[in-house]
Amino acid sequence: MEGDCLSCMKYLMFVFNFFIFLGGACLLGIGIWVIVDPTGFREIVAANPLLFTGAYIMLAMGAMLFLLGFLGCCGAVRENKCLLLFFFMFILLIFLAELSAAILAFIFREHLTREYFTKELKKHYQGNNETDVFSSTWNSVMITFGCCGVNGPEDFETAPHFRLLHSEYVVPEACCRRELQTRDGAFVSKEDCLMGKDTYQNRQGCYTVILNSFETYVYLAGALTIGVLAIELFAMIFAMCLFRGIQ
Numbered sequence: 001m002e003g004d005c006l007s008c009m010k011y012l013m014f015v016f017n018f019f020i021f022l023g024g025a026c027l028l029g030i031g032i033w034v035i036v037d038p039t040g041f042r043e044i045v046a047a048n049p050l051l052f053t054g055a056y057i058m059l060a061m062g063a064m065l066f067l068l069g070f071l072g073c074c075g076a077v078r079e080n081k082c083l084l085l086f087f088f089m090f091i092l093l094i095f096l097a098e099l100s101a102a103i104l105a106f107i108f109r110e111h112l113t114r115e116y117f118t119k120e121l122k123k124h125y126q127g128n129n130e131t132d133v134f135s136s137t138w139n140s141v142m143i144t145f146g147c148c149g150v151n152g153p154e155d156f157e158t159a160p161h162f163r164l165l166h167s168e169y170v171v172p173e174a175c176c177r178r179e180l181q182t183r184d185g186a187f188v189s190k191e192d193c194l195m196g197k198d199t200y201q202n203r204q205g206c207y208t209v210i211l212n213s214f215e216t217y218v219y220l221a222g223a224l225t226i227g228v229l230a231i232e233l234f235a236m237i238f239a240m241c242l243f244r245g246i247q
Contacts, residue, residue, distance in 0.1 A: 013076040013238035016231055020091075021069025023228050027062030031055055064094060065228075072235060081243055088239045095232045102225065114207050118150040122159040127172045129165075139174040143183055145213065147206035148175035155205070170196035177202055 034055045068090055075083035126135045142148055149155030153171045156162050162172065176193035177200050178185035187193065193200035 009238055009242050010076050010079065013235065013242055014073050016235040016238060017069045017072030017076060019231050020065055020072065020235060024062050024065025024069055027058055028066055031059035031062055068094070072239070076242065084239050084243045088236055088243070091232055091236055095229065095236070098229060114150060117207060118155060121150050121155055124161065125159050126161045127166045139172070141206055142174040143181060145206055145209045146181045146202050147204050147209040148202045149205055150207045151205040152203055153201055169194040171201060175201050
């Protein structure tokens with residue numbers, strides 16, 4: 001009976017580690033896509049140090065989970081106590097790091113509100129100043145998603161830096177409609193757009209556009225995070241049970 005129980009535990013641990021292996025592969029793939037994606041997301045990541053760091057952290061976490069899942073599968077199949085103990089300690093550290101990150105994300109969630117982004121845009125945006133990280137990041141976002149400001153073109157009416165530097169324009173050129181929404185795309189009518197003609201502007205705010213674009217993925221990411229944490233927790237329990245059961 002004890003042998004059957006140990007065998008069952010071994011195969012359960014193999015299954016859980018196989019899911020960790022797949023989760024690591026997914027994170028690794030997403031991290032690589034964010035960094036090399038040619039459709040514009042790469043520009044946003046490169047311009048923002050926080051996003052740039054986050055993309056590489058995702059790559060590192062994906063690689064660790066990928067390796068950890070592989071080691072856990074090997075430790076379970078070969079019933080190696082040293083490998084199982086290493087697996088347990090390593091996955092415990094990752095579990096605590098992920099849990100801390102989730103708690104911090106919840107605590108600082110107020111920094112993702114519409115009001116916060118509107119205030120920051122009006123306070124720091126300088127128009128087509130590519131030497132300013134904040135402005136170039138916003139330009140990349142507006143061009144990539146075909147949107148304007150946080151709420152719409154009206155955000156720039158009370159943006160002091162933008163009004164001081166570009167008093168003759170109603171909106172920045174990043175808000176102008178293009179035949180193809182990329183930096184190299186030709187403007188439909190740049191001058192008419194800058195002078196305030198609605199037909200040639202992207203009228204929708206970026207907050208709504210991005211929220212609608214990523215809403216499904218946000219819920220999916222949350223569900224996947226909870227799933228990964230649960231799998232890691234069960235994997236640790238199985239690892240210790242298997243460790244204690246091996247002679």
